[in-house]
Amino acid sequence: MERWFSRITMFWMLFLGEVQSQDWTKCSTGCTCDGNKMSVTCNGLKNVPNDIQKDAKKLNLQYNSLSKLSPTAFHGLNKLTFLDLGYNELQTLSEGVFDQLVNLNKLYLQYNELKSLPRGIFDKLTKLTFLQLTENKLHFLPHGVFDQLTELKTLNLEINQLRSVPDKAFDKLSKLETIILADNDWDCESCDILYLSQWIRDNGNKVKISNTNTDDPDGVTCQGTMESVNKITKENTFQAGCPTTTQQMATSPASTTTTETMTVREKQTKPRMKIFQEELFSKASIFFCQVIFTQHVSLVVIHILAEIPLLHIVCVVRKP
Template identity: 55%
Template structure:
């Protein structure tokens, strides 16, 4: 009778320990996927094929590297316990949007990297809590517009990368609060120099030329002229910008408004994400692939605990049998 009972107990203990290691561990030393340095407080989870952020990142982490993974979305509370972070890298992922409040607890953050994702827009005030930020990279995304006031609280910001996006304009005054800026990358955007809205950016570049580096590289759509060279005569149109990449002059809007509803053509709807079209959904938990296998040290620790537990069970059974 003792054999089957002991086997069942061992199986339950082993299963429980394995699940705990797979779901709870973050650092390799505990059986997780990330490399953690206790002295420098660095956690490196880059290039691990992650589809979700590990849930048990140490709360005293200073630098968190999550670049070169397969993250397509973030939980609004993904970083809420990490108020010691000064460096956060989310570059080279598949992020399509940022939830409201996702960075609200990162009050010590100095550098934020969001380069090379698929961001098309930003939530209003998404960076408001990052008052110590000195470096922000949003380059190589698909940003079509920026919310008004999105940078208003970043008075310590020195470097801002907005290059290689789909920006045609910026809201008036968007850079006025950035009193510490030394570098701004604006090139490789289709800046619309036919609309009056471009004049704020053109005048700002002209004013900051020589004190903020790289801004002269911004060119009008088609590369025919630098943005800083645009005059009021050239930017004569009053344009509106719906949630598409094409500007529509106000004369067209007026014509459409005066027509019957049945005559108004439908505006093109952006194509849904291709992965969603195929029915593909990212899991919201850590992958259970080889990257989640326990390290040797974790395995040895688990086996030691199993041996001790088994010995305790055998002692109890022997004691009951004698009684």
């Protein structure tokens, strides 16, 4: 009986091994498979194949013509540790498209057409150590988009259209060693740049030149100038009355949209206008007072002028 059971067990092991071998020999159309390295490489595709080997650990989809991804494109591929989607035509990412890639270690999204990222797009990728987003068209980042990436060591945001990053954008990246931020549209006239400026000052040894291990905290520069972002402070953003980081978080909801951000910026310009108006009123007051003294205008006229609300003229006249 024991010998019979052993033979049955051996038969099933051989059978399952043969099935697995057949899975790797029957590679998806347009793809090549390496069963030893558990890797799949595909070329000339417009869609992700739905019959990729479920035990694949590496999937290379770069240099294809992918313009979008189905929300279920990678379902069942929970053993993947490497996914390369670089050099495609992706304009957006479906929410939840990466949710089943719980073992993913490296994700490449470089050289696409991404203009934005869905909120929570990376939340399930808690083992991710490398994220490549260079050469896209990102103009803003959702609040908290990197918060779950506590194992991340390398983040590349180079060559995008970012004007700022959300408050506390990098605070949860406790293991971050390299970040590349150059060649973006960093808006140093906005209060929104203050978080990034302070973060670079505090973490200058993590800010690198692309493809090197060279520190480059001064190489992240403001749009239209060569001034380093890390030199920008509350006093030289050209926005009087910038709120503190805490105040920004208290008044701005986590779901701030581009339109809402514009509204906040418009509100932030008011203190500057107020200061300008006060300076104008002050100069006007001096001018009128000089005229009054020169022409020896009576105190009655002075009092009348002082009542004009637009000018707020206040003259202190002493009798000669």
